[in-house]
Amino acid sequence: MAVTVLVPLLNLALPTDNPFHISSYTVTILGKYLTYALLAVAVDLVWGYLGILSLGHGAFFALGGYMMGMYLMRQIGDRGVYGDPILPDFMVFLDWKELPWFWHGFDQFWFAVIMVMLIPGILAFIFGWFAFRSRVTGVYLSIMTQAMVYALMLSFFRNELGFGGNNGLTDFKDILGFSLQLDSTRAGLFVASSVALAAGYLLSRSITNSRLGRVAVAIRDAEDRVRFIGYRVENVKLFIFTISAVLAGIAGALYVP
Numbered sequence: 001m002a003v004t005v006l007v008p009l010l011n012l013a014l015p016t017d018n019p020f021h022i023s024s025y026t027v028t029i030l031g032k033y034l035t036y037a038l039l040a041v042a043v044d045l046v047w048g049y050l051g052i053l054s055l056g057h058g059a060f061f062a063l064g065g066y067m068m069g070m071y072l073m074r075q076i077g078d079r080g081v082y083g084d085p086i087l088p089d090f091m092v093f094l095d096w097k098e099l100p101w102f103w104h105g106f107d108q109f110w111f112a113v114i115m116v117m118l119i120p121g122i123l124a125f126i127f128g129w130f131a132f133r134s135r136v137t138g139v140y141l142s143i144m145t146q147a148m149v150y151a152l153m154l155s156f157f158r159n160e161l162g163f164g165g166n167n168g169l170t171d172f173k174d175i176l177g178f179s180l181q182l183d184s185t186r187a188g189l190f191v192a193s194s195v196a197l198a199a200g201y202l203l204s205r206s207i208t209n210s211r212l213g214r215v216a217v218a219i220r221d222a223e224d225r226v227r228f229i230g231y232r233v234e235n236v237k238l239f240i241f242t243i244s245a246v247l248a249g250i251a252g253a254l255y256v257p
Contacts, residue, residue, distance in 0.1 A: 004190075004191055004194035004198075007016045007027060007030060007187075007190060008027065008187035008188075008190055008191060009020055009150070010022040010024075011023070011024060011027050011183060011186075011187050012183060012184060012187055013023055014056070021092065024183045024187075025103075025187050027183075027187055027190050028136060028186050028189075028190075030190060031189050031190040031193045031254070032193075032255055034193040034194055034196075034197050034254075035193055035196075035197075035251045035254045036198045036251070036255075037197050037202070038193070038196055038200045038247060038248075038250065038251035038254070039203055039247075039248050039251040039252075041059065041060055041128065041197070041200050041202040041204050041247060042057060042060075042200070042204075042244045042245070042247035042248040042251065043057050043244070043248075044116070044204070045097070045204050045207070045208070045240060045243065045244045045247070046240060046241055046244045048191055048218060049208050049213060049216050049217055049220065049240075050155050050216045050220055050236075050237060050240050050241075051219065051220030051221075051223075052141060052237065052241065053139075053141075053142045054141075054142070054145045054146030054241075055142050055143075055145045055146035056127075056144075056148045056149050057145075057148060057244070057245070057248045058149050059123065059148055059149045060120035060123065060124060060244075060245040060246075060248035060249050060252070061248045061249070061251055061252035061255070062156075063119050063123065063144070063152075063154065063249055063252065064116045064117075064119075064120055064122045064248065064249030064250055064251065064252030064253040065252035065253060065256045066156070066163060066252075066253055067106075067112055067115040067116045067117060067119055067222040067253060068112060068248070068252070068253035068254075068256045068257065069105045069169035069172075069256050070103060070106040070112065070169065071107070071108075071111075071170070071175075072111035072172040072173075072174075072175060072256065073106075073169050074088075074103070074106045074107040075087045075107070075172075075173060075174055075175070076088065076089075076171065076172070079173055080092075080171070080243075080247075081171075086099055087099060088164075088169070089171065090164045090165070090167060090169075091162070094159055096162075100162045101161065101190065102162070109175075109176055112253075113253075116249050116250060116252075117246045117249055117250065118251040119249065120245045120246055120248060120249030120252075121242050121245055121246045121249070123148075123245065124241050124242045124244070124245030124246075125242045126241065127145075127148060128238040128241045129142075129236065130236060131144060132233075132237045132238055132241075133234050135234075137223070141247045150239065175189075175257055180215075180257055189254065189257055192254060193254045196251070196254055200250070200251075203205045203243070203247070204247070207240065207243070212236065212239075212240075215231055215236055216236055216240055219231075219233055219236060219237070
């Protein structure tokens with residue numbers, strides 16, 4: 001937690017010619033490293049403690065990023081290249097006439113935050129519901145999670161889907177009314193990433209140290225035995241997999257700005 005205070009302080013309080021000054025670029029890079037660390041915590045929750053090698057957490061990370069990106073695009077308004085107060089620039093370029101229904105609501109930060117957690121969680125729940133109840137395990141499950149990422153990538157690359165195609169979402173201006181170019185905004189995002197990492201770690205630790213965590217480790221080591229003594233293995237896997245996806249989505253959202 002000392003780093004959470006020290007890094008922004010060295011960036012904002014010290015002049016640029018001070019040898020201890022940390023540039024805003026460095027603060028931004030360190031903040032992105034923290035989001036990767038949160039993603040690693042999410043992956044470790046399912047791989048290290050549950051024994052599921054998920055190659056699909058990039059999808060949850062990306063979905064969280066896209067949810068935040070949609071909010072940031074809506075904040076641009078008429079400051080875009082084409083000056084349209086409603087449609088993002090890429091939609092104007094592609095001759096879209098109206099905003100797609102799934103973009104509505106992303107002009108509000110609270111709505112975007114909910115979607116950052118909800119959309120990756122829903123995808124993980126649906127995927128896990130079918131995969132775990134079908135008792136898919138091992139390398140077969142890993143391949144399925146990788147296929148999920150590839151399918152999502154191909155879908156998002158299509159211009160007609162409304163997510164920017166190959167160009168993605170770009171030219172973000174501000175967040176919550178604060179310019180993303182300001183040093184104070186970069187420092188604030190660093191603090192937010194630090195807090196999210198600490199909260200994600202504490203949540204994961206509380207799960208792994210609980211009875212549920214001990215059951216998860218038992219599933220990792222001897223799934224058939226755990227099932228034989230009466231535990232619903234599918235439910236344990238589904239719960240932890242979904243929580244892990246939500247953490248990955250939060251990491252992706254913090255990575256984008």
